[in-house]
Amino acid sequence: MKRWMQKRSKVNYQKMAQALNIQEATACVLANRGIFTQEAAVQFLSRKPMANVDTSKMKGFTKALSMVREAIRLQKKIMIYGDYDVDGVMSTTILFQVMKKCGAQVEYYIPHRQREGYGLNQEVIRKFKAEGIELLITCDNGIAAIEEIALAKENHMEVLVIDHHEPAFVQTENQEYQDILPEADAIIDPKQRECEYPFSLFCAAGLSYKFACALMKQQGVFHRDTQKEYLVLASIATVCDIVDLIGENRIIVSGGIRYSDASGNIGLNALIEEAGLLGKGLNEYHFGFVLGPCINAAGRLERADTAVKLFCETDEIAAKQIAKKMVELNHSRKEMTKQATENVLLQINSDKYQEDKVLVLYREDIHESIAGIVAGRIKEECYKPVVMITGGEQMAKGSARSIEGYNIFEALLSCRDILQRFGGHAMAAGLSMYQEDIPLLRKRLNESCQLTKEDMIPVIRIEKQLSFAEIGVTLAQELEGLAPFGKGNHIPLFGSKNILVERFYIIGKENNILRMELVEEETQIRHTAISFDGFDLFCNFIKQLYPNKDYDKILKGNVCPMHIDIVYSLDINRYQGRNMVQLLLKDFRLAKHKENSHGLENKN
Numbered sequence: 001m002k003r004w005m006q007k008r009s010k011v012n013y014q015k016m017a018q019a020l021n022i023q024e025a026t027a028c029v030l031a032n033r034g035i036f037t038q039e040a041a042v043q044f045l046s047r048k049p050m051a052n053v054d055t056s057k058m059k060g061f062t063k064a065l066s067m068v069r070e071a072i073r074l075q076k077k078i079m080i081y082g083d084y085d086v087d088g089v090m091s092t093t094i095l096f097q098v099m100k101k102c103g104a105q106v107e108y109y110i111p112h113r114q115r116e117g118y119g120l121n122q123e124v125i126r127k128f129k130a131e132g133i134e135l136l137i138t139c140d141n142g143i144a145a146i147e148e149i150a151l152a153k154e155n156h157m158e159v160l161v162i163d164h165h166e167p168a169f170v171q172t173e174n175q176e177y178q179d180i181l182p183e184a185d186a187i188i189d190p191k192q193r194e195c196e197y198p199f200s201l202f203c204a205a206g207l208s209y210k211f212a213c214a215l216m217k218q219q220g221v222f223h224r225d226t227q228k229e230y231l232v233l234a235s236i237a238t239v240c241d242i243v244d245l246i247g248e249n250r251i252i253v254s255g256g257i258r259y260s261d262a263s264g265n266i267g268l269n270a271l272i273e274e275a276g277l278l279g280k281g282l283n284e285y286h287f288g289f290v291l292g293p294c295i296n297a298a299g300r301l302e303r304a305d306t307a308v309k310l311f312c313e314t315d316e317i318a319a320k321q322i323a324k325k326m327v328e329l330n331h332s333r334k335e336m337t338k339q340a341t342e343n344v345l346l347q348i349n350s351d352k353y354q355e356d357k358v359l360v361l362y363r364e365d366i367h368e369s370i371a372g373i374v375a376g377r378i379k380e381e382c383y384k385p386v387v388m389i390t391g392g393e394q395m396a397k398g399s400a401r402s403i404e405g406y407n408i409f410e411a412l413l414s415c416r417d418i419l420q421r422f423g424g425h426a427m428a429a430g431l432s433m434y435q436e437d438i439p440l441l442r443k444r445l446n447e448s449c450q451l452t453k454e455d456m457i458p459v460i461r462i463e464k465q466l467s468f469a470e471i472g473v474t475l476a477q478e479l480e481g482l483a484p485f486g487k488g489n490h491i492p493l494f495g496s497k498n499i500l501v502e503r504f505y506i507i508g509k510e511n512n513i514l515r516m517e518l519v520e521e522e523t524q525i526r527h528t529a530i531s532f533d534g535f536d537l538f539c540n541f542i543k544q545l546y547p548n549k550d551y552d553k554i555l556k557g558n559v560c561p562m563h564i565d566i567v568y569s570l571d572i573n574r575y576q577g578r579n580m581v582q583l584l585l586k587d588f589r590l591a592k593h594k595e596n597s598h599g600l601e602n603k604n
Contacts (some may be wrong), residue, residue, distance in 0.1 A: 244488025
């Protein structure tokens with residue numbers, strides 16, 4: 001069961017549609033995105049880069065540039081310390097490549113997921129000191145590394161943090177919030193409360209891309225092709241790190257998609273080919289659900305520096321070998337994830353978790369590298385916040401995934417006294433803790449959780465209720481222009497009520513895809529609808545409406561009149577030069593205000 005909620009806006013979208021010469025439904029979607037002015041709407045629809053925003057407004061940016069330029073001039077030994085996910089890999093690659101281009105003496109280091117875990121550790125700081133590292137740059141981590149960065153400073157290293165995670169904070173006596181920040185020489189993180197930059201939702205690779213462009217310009221080595229290459233890498237990370245695809249992020253991803261087939265990055269080209277995407281015209285789906293998992297698989301099952309090596313590779317044969325290995329690792333990861341998810345669901349159903357609002361789960365046998373994926377799958381299945389904890393080499397490690405209305409970072413922050421390490425943001429977090437404290441974490445998170453039963457019912461947000469007369473290729477094409485879609489700019493969903501199912505067909509290799517011919521009786525307008533996951537629900541409706549009829553015969557006959565309410569997105573079926581609009585069903589239910597008994601006859 002899902003809750004359907006229609007978005008509301010005070011903007012007169014009818015006037016907006018007239019002013020922009022677009023469909024009212026498109027204008028309604030823009031208004032629901034908080035786009036209220038003609039200038040903002042034109043910019044959003046064009047997907048062109050916004051006027052340059054002064055990066056000096058980003059706290060720490062100017063000082064960071066000066067530090068790096070001075071380190072390059074003096075040939076100081078620079079170490080880039082990244083992370084093992086897509087964002088960490090891409091930000092490391094961008095920074096390493098740009099500094100090489102600028103003539104820096106630079107190396108990179110990606111921690112081992114199982115042996116070292118997320119972020120800096122004191123052992124590696126001592127290792128860097130022994131190697132003579134003079135400038136340490138963290139990317140996609142560092143904002144929470146208070147003790148580790150203090151140790152680096154004690155060992156006379158300069159430290160630059162490039163991170164996008166939320167800083168920890170305290171509340172002062174004046175009831176104001178104050179960030180708890182490491183003692184780095186410069187910090188680039190627009191989520192700092194004192195940062196005046198107008199956009200704060202970048203991933204680390206997005207920040208690294210902006211930094212790389214600024215550095216190339218100041219060093220006099222800026223080249224348009226290099227910028228495009230870094231833009232594509234940053235766009236893949238922006239999609240995979242599930243940051244909001246609005247503002248500058250949307251521009252980054254739009255540009256990355258545009259140049260993805262000609263990025264000039266030999267490693268990326270090899271991965272695209274090995275993943276079977278060559279010549280397919282990449283979009284945000286391919287970034288997030290095909291390429292991203294292959295990149296992540298290296299860090300999950302082996303070492304993430306394999307992926308960095310791929311994107312820095314200049315030999316096509318070597319790149320092809322690395323890419324092939326990463327695709328194979330992802331196949332293994334899929335099988336591990338499927339088995340682990342099934343085991344955890346059995347655990348939830350058999351143990352006393354039904355009353356828990358926050359699922360804190362421990363399974364020692366789950367590979368810690370897939371804990372985040374499993375947590376996400378369980379969250380989708382149960383629609384509750386999930387903390388999936390696994391056995392680690394030194395202590396238990398976990399990944400958390402949350403639902404709308406529950407800030408998992410703040411919840412864990414309130415339990416920091418029993419966590420050895422943690423970090424993240426409102427919807428996802430990682431942690432390390434002692435196994436014996438897991439029951440206490442479960443108890444405290446559930447006692448403090450304010451979620452209601454209604455909060456734990458998934459919500460489908462509808463842009464506008466449409467009549468079938470409003471649906472057409474023109475509208476579908478305009479909506480395509482709102483892409484790339486993702487967090488903060490979801491695929492627009494619409495609703496229609498009291499729609500007659502005239503005929504239905506069961507299609508697909510496994511006979512589990514539902515195609516329906518729908519009629520709006522008031523207008524007699526027909527549209528085709530496809531449901532990829534609604535077959536079982538539709539079958540239940542047949543049994544509910546026609547309990548005394550031959551169920552198998554109904555399925556074979558393709559006729560079962562019923563009125564339904566539907567939620568859907570619009571898609572264009574392009575075939576042999578013809579464009580036809582079809583509805584992709586997100587959800588449907590029996591209509592409440594129509595008679596759903598049509599006297600279905602048995603035919604001999």
